[in-house]
Amino acid sequence: MDIYLPERTTAIIVADYLMGLVYVVAFIVGILGNILAIFYFKSKPKDTATFLYLATACNDVLMLSLHLFSGFSLLADRRALAFSSDIFCTSWDILHFVTVKISVMMVTI
Numbered sequence: 001m002d003i004y005l006p007e008r009t010t011a012i013i014v015a016d017y018l019m020g021l022v023y024v025v026a027f028i029v030g031i032l033g034n035i036l037a038i039f040y041f042k043s044k045p046k047d048t049a050t051f052l053y054l055a056t057a058c059n060d061v062l063m064l065s066l067h068l069f070s071g072f073s074l075l076a077d078r079r080a081l082a083f084s085s086d087i088f089c090t091s092w093d094i095l096h097f098v099t100v101k102i103s104v105m106m107v108t109i
Contacts, residue, residue: 016077016078020071020074023068024068026064027071030060034060041053052106059102059103069081069082
């Protein structure tokens with residue numbers, strides 16, 4: 001089955017690079033902030049709120065790590081890179097689905 005791919009115009013290429021850079025910068029800032037949050041909340045008394053903050057920070061670290069692969073793919077002219085592996089793709093899809101649902105659930109609690 002052939003997949004239709006639109007012509008890669010300059011605007012699409014620039015948008016891909018910008019989105020890729022946003023993913024990478026968000027990863028760096030998010031990892032630093034969440035690691036600081038993890039260390040901060042680990043030193044606090046163990047109660048329900050502290051556990052939820054820790055769980056949210058850990059979930060964010062996983063979610064940021066997953067999105068980094070998408071950013072690398074965009075920076076590499078949409079080449080599949082890690083996504084060319086069926087095992088990685090399936091694992092990424094499951095982890096992404098679960099982390100998004102967990103994130104929504106923890107914010108609602």
